[in-house]
Amino acid sequence: MSPDEVRQLEEAIGEIWEIADRFGLDPYPVHFELVPATIMYEFGAYGLPGRFSHWTHGRAYQQIKTMYDYGLSKIYELVINTNPAYAFLLENNSVLQNKLVAAHVLAHVDFFKNNVYFAHTNRSMLDTVSINAERLRRYEFEHGREKVETLLDAVLSIQEHIDANPRLRRTASEEPPHRRRDDRPSTPFDDLLRLGEAKPEPVTEVRKFPAEPEKDLLLFLADHAPDLEPWQRDVLHIVRSEQNYFLPQMQTKIMNEGWASFWHARIMRELDLTESEYVQFAQLHSSVLSPSKRNVNPYHVGMKIFEDIERRWDDPSPEEREKLGRVGGEGRARVFEARQLDNDASFLRNYLTRDLVEELDLYLYRLEGDRWVIVEKDWEVVRDTILTSMTNFGQPYIVVEDGDYRRGRELLLKHRHEGDDLDLDYADKTLRYVYQLWSRPVHLETIIEGKPTTLSYEGQRGKAELVRRS
Amino acid sequence: MPLTVSLSRNDWSLHRKGPIDQARHNERVKEAIKGNLGEIVSQESIITSDGKKIVKVPMRSLDLPRFRFDRGRKNHAGQGQGDSKKGDVIGQESQGDGQGPGKGKQAGDQPGIDYYEAEITVDELAALVFEDLGLPFLKPKGRALVESEEVRFDEIRRNGVMSNLDKRRTIRENLARNARAGRAGFGGLKNDDLRFKTWERHIREESNAVVIAMRDVSGSMGEFEKYITRSFYFWMVRFLRTRYTQVQIVFITHHTEAKEVDEDTFFNLGESGGTKVSSAYQLALDIAEERYPAAEWNTYPFHFSDGDNWGEVDNQRCLDLVKALLGRSNAFGYGEIQEGGRRSPSTLMSAFGQIKDPHFIGVTITRKEDVYPALKQFFSTREDLERQVAAR
Numbered sequence: 001m002s003p004d005e006v007r008q009l010e011e012a013i014g015e016i017w018e019i020a021d022r023f024g025l026d027p028y029p030v031h032f033e034l035v036p037a038t039i040m041y042e043f044g045a046y047g048l049p050g051r052f053s054h055w056t057h058g059r060a061y062q063q064i065k066t067m068y069d070y071g072l073s074k075i076y077e078l079v080i081n082t083n084p085a086y087a088f089l090l091e092n093n094s095v096l097q098n099k100l101v102a103a104h105v106l107a108h109v110d111f112f113k114n115n116v117y118f119a120h121t122n123r124s125m126l127d128t129v130s131i132n133a134e135r136l137r138r139y140e141f142e143h144g145r146e147k148v149e150t151l152l153d154a155v156l157s158i159q160e161h162i163d164a165n166p167r168l169r170r171t172a173s174e175e176p177p178h179r180r181r182d183d184r185p186s187t188p189f190d191d192l193l194r195l196g197e198a199k200p201e202p203v204t205e206v207r208k209f210p211a212e213p214e215k216d217l218l219l220f221l222a223d224h225a226p227d228l229e230p231w232q233r234d235v236l237h238i239v240r241s242e243q244n245y246f247l248p249q250m251q252t253k254i255m256n257e258g259w260a261s262f263w264h265a266r267i268m269r270e271l272d273l274t275e276s277e278y279v280q281f282a283q284l285h286s287s288v289l290s291p292s293k294r295n296v297n298p299y300h301v302g303m304k305i306f307e308d309i310e311r312r313w314d315d316p317s318p319e320e321r322e323k324l325g326r327v328g329g330e331g332r333a334r335v336f337e338a339r340q341l342d343n344d345a346s347f348l349r350n351y352l353t354r355d356l357v358e359e360l361d362l363y364l365y366r367l368e369g370d371r372w373v374i375v376e377k378d379w380e381v382v383r384d385t386i387l388t389s390m391t392n393f394g395q396p397y398i399v400v401e402d403g404d405y406r407r408g409r410e411l412l413l414k415h416r417h418e419g420d421d422l423d424l425d426y427a428d429k430t431l432r433y434v435y436q437l438w439s440r441p442v443h444l445e446t447i448i449e450g451k452p453t454t455l456s457y458e459g460q461r462g463k464a465e466l467v468r469r470s
Numbered sequence: 471m472p473l474t475v476s477l478s479r480n481d482w483s484l485h486r487k488g489p490i491d492q493a494r495h496n497e498r499v500k501e502a503i504k505g506n507l508g509e510i511v512s513q514e515s516i517i518t519s520d521g522k523k524i525v526k527v528p529m530r531s532l533d534l535p536r537f538r539f540d541r542g543r544k545n546h547a548g549q550g551q552g553d554s555k556k557g558d559v560i561g562q563e564s565q566g567d568g569q570g571p572g573k574g575k576q577a578g579d580q581p582g583i584d585y586y587e588a589e590i591t592v593d594e595l596a597a598l599v600f601e602d603l604g605l606p607f608l609k610p611k612g613r614a615l616v617e618s619e620e621v622r623f624d625e626i627r628r629n630g631v632m633s634n635l636d637k638r639r640t641i642r643e644n645l646a647r648n649a650r651a652g653r654a655g656f657g658g659l660k661n662d663d664l665r666f667k668t669w670e671r672h673i674r675e676e677s678n679a680v681v682i683a684m685r686d687v688s689g690s691m692g693e694f695e696k697y698i699t700r701s702f703y704f705w706m707v708r709f710l711r712t713r714y715t716q717v718q719i720v721f722i723t724h725h726t727e728a729k730e731v732d733e734d735t736f737f738n739l740g741e742s743g744g745t746k747v748s749s750a751y752q753l754a755l756d757i758a759e760e761r762y763p764a765a766e767w768n769t770y771p772f773h774f775s776d777g778d779n780w781g782e783v784d785n786q787r788c789l790d791l792v793k794a795l796l797g798r799s800n801a802f803g804y805g806e807i808q809e810g811g812r813r814s815p816s817t818l819m820s821a822f823g824q825i826k827d828p829h830f831i832g833v834t835i836t837r838k839e840d841v842y843p844a845l846k847q848f849f850s851t852r853e854d855l856e857r858q859v860a861a862r
Contacts, residue, residue: 010477017475034479042488055498056534058491065488091479157534291549293560300549361550365560367542372561374554375545386547396537420539429535 001034005095012099012271019270020106024336025263027109028123029084032102034091041065043088044075047246050130052238053137054152076288077101081112081249083123096280099271100264107263110339111256117248117343125245132238139231151232154433155239160395161217162243164251213399213414218243220400226409227439236437250393251343258302259339261289265303294372296362296386304360305351310335345390352386354379362386388418396422401445411438415446422446424455431457502532503590504598511599511845512701512838599842600709603849605679607800607829608768623669630666639665679768679800680718681710682757684750686775688725689742694809699774700737701841702805706772707733709849720757724750726780730757747779747818751791764798771795772803772848777816785821792825801829803848808836 001009013032020027035043043049045060067073076097080086087105089098112118122128140148214220221228222236249256268281289300312320314331321328338347357379364376364385376382391397397416405412411434415422427444434457435442441458503510548560626639644656644663683706685699710717721736722728725743728750754771762769779785796802806819815823815834822832833844 006477006479013475013477029474030476032475032477034477035482038488039482039485042485045488053487053491053494055491055495058488058493058495059532061488062492062495065492153534157536160536291551293548293550294546296547296549361552361554363548363550363554363556364545365548366545370562371559374548374550374556374558374560377554377556382547385545389547394539396539398537415537420544423538423540426535426538430537433535 001091001093001095001098006034009095009098009102012095013102015271016099016103016106016267019267020103020110020263023263023266024332025106025110026114027085027106028082028113030079030087030105030109031084032087032089032105034098035088036091037068038065040075040078040088040090041068043078048080048125048129048242049086050126050133051242052129052133052152054149054156056156077105079105079108080126081109081118081121081123081245082126083113085109085112086126094280096273096277097284100268100281100284103264103267104260106267107260108256110263111252111259114340115248115252115255115343116341117251121248122241122245128245129242132242135238136235139235143231148235150436151235152239154436155218155236157430157433158217159239159243160393161215161398162219162240162247163216164247164392209402209404210400213401215397215399216240217398217400217413220403221434221437224403225438228437247393248343251345254296254298254302254305254344255339255342255347256302257298258304258306261285261299261303262306262335291360294365301360301362304356305347306335306338308353308356309338309351345387348383348387348390352383357382391418396420398444405443408440410441410443413442413444415444417447421448424448427455428457431455432459435459499532500598503595507599508839508842510595511705511842512698596705596708596712599705599845600712603709603713603845605714605768605770605800606831606848606850608679609800621669622672623667625668625670626665627668628662628665630668634667636665636667678716678718678766679714679770680720680758680762681706682720682722682754682769682771683707683736684722684724684728684754684771684773685736686725686745686747686750686773687723687739688745688778690745690776690778692776692809695776695807696740698807698835698838698841699805701838702774702835702844703737705841705845706849709845718762720754722750722753722757724753728753745775745778745780746784747773747775748784748787748791751788751795755791755795758795758798769795769799770801770803771799772805774805774807775818776808777806777818779816779818782817785818788818789821789824792822792830796825796827796829799829801831801848804830804832805844805848806832806834808834810836 041064042061044064046057051057064073064075068075074090076090076093078088085105087102087109089101093101112121136148136152210220218236218240222233222240225233228236265285268285273281289297289303291297291300310331312331313326313334314329316324316326316328320326338351342350362379362382363374364382365372365374367373368375376385397418399414399416400411401414402412403409413434427446431442431444441456443457444455446453446455550558623634626636640659640663641656643665644659647660647663648655648657683703685703686695691699707719710719719733721731721733723731723736723739724745724747726746726749730753731739750773751771758764758767758769758771779788792802792804804819804822806816808816819832819834822830831848833840833847835841835844
């Protein structure tokens with residue numbers, strides 16, 4: 001963009017802000033930054049600028065760069081949930097493209113600020129991640145790069161396993177109980193004195209550890225892994241805090257993108273666009289919203305649902321007026337309510353109607369032989385399956401069942417099977433990483449093809465052993 | 471109105487984080503390739519390619535494993551254009567256009583195994599393969615020493631070109647001088663402190679060496695045997711040409727009769743007939759005597775066969791010839807190829823068992839993956855052993 005175009009964009013952004021304000025959007029102040037593509041895909045790969053170094057980030061960087069270089073995909077914007085918010089725009093996009101992106105960004109920031117699932121996110125996360133990165137660099141300096149990388153490999157392999165509802169947490173789980181042996185004599189003559197008496201039942205109170213199954217695997221390991229050094233526990237906490245920050249974004253992908261698309265379309269229609277600009281806008285808008293055969297495009301589905309809510313509450317059918325007491329004209333209020341109170345799961349449960357499933361032509365498909373085939377069109381099954389796939393962000397739900405398993409401080413994890421089997425090869429490998437952190441035998445209970453199965457990694461005497469019991 | 475939006479543009483040209491971590495990822499790819507050289511080295515696509523070509527090496531497990539669902543066994547949601555119906559096929563697994571286990575040819579029937587295709591040129595791969603290899607028992611020989619010159623920066627001087635300033639040493643000198651004057655810390659840089667890197671010319675001398683490559687092309691050599699021989703010699707020839715500028719290679723094929731051939735014929739010839747291994751050894755000995763006098767040349771005869779030789783008489787003759795060759799060679803390599811390792815050692819191998827000379831190197835290859843270990847066995851410099859031999 002030429003300096004002149006940058007000025008144009010700057011003016012337009014001011015205008016867009018005012019339009020958004022009139023519509024009732026309430027974002028944090030936003031700082032926009034024009035960056036070259038290399039920087040854009042770097043930030044995309046790391047999730048946030050300034051995050052710690054790891055080869056998986058390098059791998060993501062390479063993938064995104066390749067996609068961009070071959071013209072297969074392009075990141076248009078990156079917006080960061082902080083106060084003030086930061087947004088990155090591509091400097092080689094046209095002014096019009098960047099206007100649309102800016103409108104999109106303002107709606108995202110409004111969402112970050114007002115959606116309740118974001119209420120407890122760290123709004124100065126940029127500082128936090130660079131402090132974290134600095135700390136990891138220091139650990140690399142003190143303990144060697146290889147040691148830190150080996151540890152990060154293990155921690156990142158289980159990074160998704162934190163608690164999505166941190167505010168519902170119980171108090172931190174306690175240390176494993178010492179088994180009391182109350183029948184132990186206190187003097188050598190006790191048993192003589194008690195001759196003839198009935199021997200009292202030994203009172204062995206075996207408390208569970210953790211008292212209740214623990215969802216936050218990272219926290220549990222950081223607190224209770226027997227042999228970790230303090231800096232290693234710190235690395236677990238670092239990864240966990242960053243993951244906690246990203247969690248609400250994973251929980252609201254469809255809503256957040258839907259909300260941003262819903263508003264960028266409206267804001268752009270308010271702007272004074274020339275005919276050619278309007279064509280450009282329409283092209284970009286439709287490319288962002290094009291449905292995908294293989295997954296649910298959050299931009300498209302999310303926006304359609306918001307539009308549908310607005311229509312149904314603005315102009316209810318006679319039946320809805322009568323049965324549900326809708327008076328009409330409440331559409332705007334209703335979409336704002338949804339953006340404040342829902343996450344993807346509740347959003348779809350509340351608002352993905354039969355009409356929408358049919359209009360959006362949603363379906364389920366699966367692998368049959370070597371072909372991906374559509375197997376289900378029934379709207380309720382489709383909706384419920386999408387909902388189930390959102391449980392725990394599409395990750396298997398795994399809890400720490402016992403941190404003192406077989407009374408030897410072994411670790412028992414349990415996969416709460418909800419219909420889908422684990423990828424065994426990956427589970428085996430991940431279990432080795434858990435073993436690396438726990439440094440005692442680790443076990444994972446799951447169900448494979450209907451049969452209860454336990455995967456174990458015992459790593460005895462330096463020998464790698466993988467036991468699979470059904 | 472308070473400042474609520476702003477737009478700026480900075481210079482990002484010094485920002486290098488992504489490329490640095492990308493380099494680390496590439497390093498890991500290389501490490502993984504190194505760990506799997508045994509499998510990779512004997513791949514057909516490599517030995518039939520020319521040097522510059524990029525080969526795709528399927529690699530397992532460069533992804534970070536996680537607990538995840540088995541993608542091939544669950545339902546996924548997708549979106550049609552408004553006319554989708556049950557039974558519509560939306561894609562073929564083997565296309566591998568998705569992420570996850572959809573890559574690679576086995577993905578369909580083996581869900582859960584991720585193949586990451588690393589791209590590498592044959593030259594890069596060769597550099598990895600050859601890293602620890604060298605000619606065993608090499609001795610300085612011959613008048614016609616070839617000199618190769620290289621320039622190395624390995625001197626430090628007090629004066630020189632500013633662009634060659636050695637900052638680290640300069641700072642150290644300055645610190646030391648300050649310390650002598652009773653001041654701690656850096657400062658007051660003087661000309662005396664300056665240190666410069668400078669270069670010297672090094673002449674490297676190389677020895678003459680000849681490798682006599684022998685290949686059994688008799689009828690008993692099946693597809694597998696031929697393949698292994700080709701694969702081994704492919705790497706051997708590449709290795710010798712990369713590492714030693716002064717290595718000559720003589721190619722000999724044999725069945726009941728041996729003949730010297732050119733490189734092309736050597737690699738592409740398919741013949742049939744019986745086997746008389748001694749014919750090849752005799753020819754090798756003749757060529758060596760005639761063209762490569764032992765005083766001037768390091769000599770390395772190599773022979774690959776299935777060991778299916780014609781009779782005890784010839785085995786005995788082979789044994790004598792190998793001893794004769796050993797007498798004037800630095801090492802003798804014999805590789806016996808037995809697909810699947812189903813047989814006991816051949817009569818030829820048993821006969822060679824009598825040779826106690828450490829310069830005789832015998833290897834049995836039963837699988838494709840054995841080619842790389844065989845290379846390592848033949849072409850390790852054996853410094854320990856050399857010292858032992860020298861001490862005797």
